[in-house]
Amino acid sequence: MTVGEVAGVKIPPGREYQLPTDPDHLWDGLKDIGLGIRWVAEVKKSDMQIELSGPKWEYKSYTILEIIEEPGKVRNGIVTLxxxxxxxxxxxxxxPSAWDIKVYGQGITQRHREYIERQMAMSLHGVEGYMAFGSFQSPWMRISKSVAGRLTFAKLCQVIHAYVKTVVPQVEAMEFRWIIASPEVGGLALIEPLYKVGIQRLKAQELSVSLxxxxxxIFYGCTICKSLAPNHVCVITPSQIPYCGILSYNGAQVTVELDPEGYIFPMRKGECKDQTMGSYTGVDEAVYERSNHQIKHANVFSAIKYPTTNCGCFEGAAFYIPEVDGLGLAIRRYIGVTPLGVKFSRLAGMISGGSQNHGNKGISVRSIQSKTFLKGDGGWNRIVWMPADMxxxxxEYIPEEVYDKIATEQDTVDPVELKKFLKEKKHPIVEKYWKDGEPQPLKVPLPGGDWPRE
Ligand code: SF4
Ligand SMILES: [Zn+2]
Structure with a gap:
């Protein structure tokens, strides 16, 4: 993976390192770095030695873990920096950065990718002086000055290599290529085309599980984020990828197979009470049980009425805009103001913590691509605003007939203007939800509260 050409971009040569591959020596040479949960800490801007990707680079960077099913293609323990x-x-x-990780193991297939990604994220979680936010496709990493003399990029790869091989013994070979795109190396101009190709490759790889x-x-539930949000439960269905974006239905299934005592658990679907809202008896029972009996009912397809809870690691969010009785969408990398008058970061703070925030639901980019996306609220007929680049x-996932009718920050972030815009553009919300050309704002109950019976 040293030198090559991708999408017409020449990748400069790098330095190669060989990690220990003997199972008894996987961790050799890592003694001078703290590892473990007590080392989890924030790295402030003033303390950082180096930052990779993140908002400064509009998240145009990636970490891609690829499963190679053919033997002999992955050079075991090689790191190219x-x-x-x-x-x-x-x-x-x-x-910006581009981090490619290739994995081979007999019997390891595309089905296992998400599980191994998860293990990789876990392995880095407690590395001294290392901090990561965001998802693989939009990462944001910082490394503290305090470890600058001790930690290297090869050592970070070694931690992953050793951890993954320990917890998933079926993995036989791992190879890493990490591009740290300083201006001398090519900067964003080098990473951007790689990013485009990489994301395409990943999409092509995604299993066509047409479930x-x-x-x-059976659905699945996840409570990994309980430590941050004690009453939080995520519901994973074939059409609903939870908002951290890491786990799909298939990934959850594999995780439960490999780690039955873990945080991910099967959830009986039970009887369907309301197909449009995504209301199921089994989901309600499981959510009630796992939320310390705080949440009695959760609709899988609604942001407005009884949505699932939000811990805090969502890639994006859907939010109710009362002035137009519609929903806005935003993702973390959008740094402007939303029609609620606050930025995404502020909104995220207000709606996280694990309570049931009627009107607000964390979303993953992949869930927006689903046919059932916010179906209970009217789907795309109810979505009135989103950031332009999103x-x-x-x-390709937004129905053609509404695409031009959804406002962005380039049109307006003011709810009064937004109302005019929707009327002018004849957004379906005007016909379907407003009365005589006027929105009918809902009285949204407080977090944890109940809607009046209809
Ligand atoms: S957001 Fe949900 S699915 Fe993702 S790790 Fe947290 S609890 Fe699990
Ligand atoms: Zn979370």
């Missing part, structure tokens, strides 16, 4: 190492940059540097919610009797990115 292209660009400067941690101690070689000016303290406070920030660059529908109706095809299965709209562009998701264009």
């Amino acid at each position: 292209i660009g400067p190492d941690i101690h070689e940059v000016e303290p406070g540097s920030s660059f 529908e919610d109706e095809d299965v009797d 709209k562009k990115e998701l264009a």
Whole structure:
């Protein structure tokens, strides 16, 4: 993976390292770095030696873990670093990055990718001086000055390599290529085309599990984020990818197979009480049980009425805009103001913590692509606003007839203007939800409260 050409972009040569591959020596040479949960800490901007990706680079970077099913293609324990190492940059540097990880193991198939990704994220979680936010497809990492003399990019790869091989012994070979795109290496101009190709490759790889919610009797639940939000439960169905974006139905299934005592558990679907809202007896029972008896009912397809809870790690959110009785969408990388008059970061703070926030639901980019996306609220007929670049990115999933009728920050972030815009554009909400051309705002109950009986 050293030198190559991708999408017409020449990848500069790098330095190669060989990690220990003997099972008894996987962790050798890591003694000078703290590992474990007590090392989990935030790295502030003023403390960072280096930052990779994140908002400064509009998240145009990636971490891609790829399963190679053919033997002999993955060079075991090889790390190729292209660009400067941690101690070689000016303290406070920030660059985009592209991190490719290839995995081979007999019997390891695409079905296992998400599970191994999860293990990889876990392995890095307690590395001293390392902090990561965001998802694989939009990462944001920082490394503290305090470890700059000790931690290297190869050592970070070694931690993953050792951890993954320990917890998933079926993995036989792992190879890493990490591009730290300093200006000398090529900066964003090098990463952007790689990013485009990488995301395409990932999409092509995604299993075409053509399961529908109706095809299965079992959903899955996840409570990994309980430590941050004690009453929080995520519901994973074939059509609903939870908002952290890490786990799909298939990934949850594999995780339960490999780790039956873990945080992910099968959830009986039970009887369907309301197909449009995504209301099921089994889901209600499981959510009630796992939420410390705080949440009695959750609709899988609604942001407005009895949505599932939000811990805090959502990629994006849907939010109710009372002035137009519609829903807005935003994702983390949007740094402007929303029609609620606050930025996404502020909104995220208000709606996280694990209570049931009627009107607000964390969403993953992949869930927006689903046919059942916010079906209970009217789906795309109810969505009135989203950031321009998000709209562009998701264009193929937005019904053509509403695409131009959804406002962005380039049209307006003011609810009064938004109302005019929707009327002018004849957004379906005007016909379907407003009365005589006027929105009928709902009285949204407080978090944890109940809607009046209809
Ligand atoms: S957001 Fe949900 S699915 Fe994702 S890790 Fe947290 S609890 Fe699990
Ligand atoms: Zn979370």
